Amino acid sequence: MNNTSIKAREPLQLLVGFQMFLFPLISLTTPSGIGFSSILFLLTALFVPRKAWAATAPYWKEIRWVLAVFVFQFALAVAAVVLRPEAHLDSLDKPSRLLLAMSAMALVVLARPRAAMLWWGVVAGAIAALPFVAWQRIAMGIERPGGFLNAITFGDLALCLGLVALAAAIDYRHHAGKAALAGLGALAGLAACLLTGTRGSWIALALAAVLFLSYAQLLRSRKLRLLLAGSFALVAAAFFVPATGMQERALQGMNDVQTWVDGGNVHTNVGTRLELWKGAAILIEQRPLFGLDRNTLRTEIRHMVEQGTLDPSILSLEHLHNDGLQALATGGIFGLLAWAGILIAPFVFFARQLGSGAQAHAQARGVGLPQFAPALAGMLVVLSYFSFGLTEVIFWSLKGSMFYALMVFLLMGLCLVAKTRQAHAATLEKKVEQRGN
Known part of the structure; x- marks a missing residue:
């Protein structure tokens, strides 16, 4: 050059x-x-x-x-x-x-x-x-x-x-x-x-x-x-x-998982995530190819809460707290690929x-x-x-x-x-x- x-x-x-x-x-x-x-x-x-x-x-x-x-x-x-x-x-x-x-x-x-x-x-x-x-x-x-x-x-x-x-x-x-x-x-x-x-x-x-x-x-x-x-x-x-709180939060996370598995308290950061993923799995199974619109997804989750399938605590969360599940639930297999x-x-x-x-x-x-x-x-x-x-x-x-x-x-x-x-x-x-x- x-x-x-x-x-x-x-x-x-x-x-x-x-x-x-x-x-x-x-x-x-x-x-x-x-x-x-x-x-x-x-x-x-x-x-x-x-x-x-x-x-x-x-x-x-x-x-x-x-x-x-x-x-x-x-x-x-x-x-x-x-x-x-x-x-x-x-x-x-x-x-x-x-x-x-x-x-x-x-x-x-x-x-x-x-x-x-x-x-x-x-x-x-x-x-x-x-x-x-x-x-x-x-x-x-x-x-x-x-x-x-x-x-x-x-x-x-x-x-x-x-x-x-x-x-x-x-x-x-x-x-x-x-x-x-x-x-x-x-x-x-x-x-x-x-x-x-x-x-x-x-x-x-x-x-x-x-x-x-x-x-x-x-x-x-x-x-x-x-x-x-x-x-x-x-x-x-x-x-x-x-002082960093790392050990406390790690132990708390493990305890939250065990509590949710045992059917206990869902009102924790980890518990609400697991409850959301449970609802996402149900919706993905129903619409695996194209998924649901983001607003429709929230509506369906609300319906499951009203039916008693999911805990009401998850309604305060905007998304599914997992990128893969969010992509699959809202875009189906094509969304996951994207x-x-x-x-x-x-x-x-x-x-x-x-x-x-x-x-x-x-x-x-x-x-x-x-x-x-x-x-x-x-x-x-x-x-x-x-x-x-x-x-x-x-x-x-x-x-x-x-x-x-x-x-x-x-x-x-x-x-x-x-x-x-x-x-x-x-x-x-x-x-x-x-x-x-």
Whole structure:
């Protein structure tokens, strides 16, 4: 690429880099940070639509399945509006925004900003989230603080920021100061999550640990391994500190399950979830193919309560507290496929970036894998959202959904840019060798 085209790209590179930094920074500490960021990415892409499309087109083979599942989810929402008289047009809002979030990936591929812009935004966002939620819990006495979100969503997103910050620390494994700062962001995200008392995120930590162990052979830095071990040790130690409430909530959860199984008290967080899942199973069995409209679903649950099949305590809950069940109950098998697709397709994309062939090639050349950190971060985000969805409908919230889409598409863009830079470097190196011979 000639110097003229590089200079022409610099203003856009600065703008997109700033947006990458801003998005995670304001996601948890402002009321509308996630929505504002999504609109900003889209408006920027609309100023350069042809260039963005041209920059993305060469990667079509790699990204097609990810885009396809987001298109499928939107098409399913359109079909529901057309075929269901009770459906409303506002049900198209969320799937359309998720699909348009691909503008963030297109901008990254076009402008090629440095991954550091996202990393420092994530670190700053995690560090800023900790005192924000700590003030609510300690100074204001709120038992389950959640900032401008509910406690569960805030805790989930804080954990995501912490895990992505760990990936940033891996990217800076050869720079002790930067790695330490990224590690501080990771610890801040984990601590903010703990302060919210969100139990569903603990499963995400277990899956994250498995993922880190799977790629431990590529983490050659002893200090980095100590950081990872320390992060998870902090969470384990917090379990035994009474002030965190982790042990109490874990034991309470197990007791609630046993009580519900024995036919006892349903009026607990776990008990109401189990009662909801019982009702969902009944409705799914009746309408397995297409499911029920969201409002119709609530009406049917209310009828079961009136008939005495379910406990009245569940009527205060908006959704089924399980992403898979919610998708299956409201969209049937097609809804389940749409939900599973937006998790599986991105995970496969990121896993392929870390495939054995790419690793072997990089190690044989004695260089690092440039897309390792963003690909690992992407897998961590997907695994986290899967685990959140086991006890919560994380995709119910527009903010939670948009955070996922933007983070996934930004990390996909960084993976593609990193591979392109590596290919260009390899080409230049080859030309130099040929001239030398």
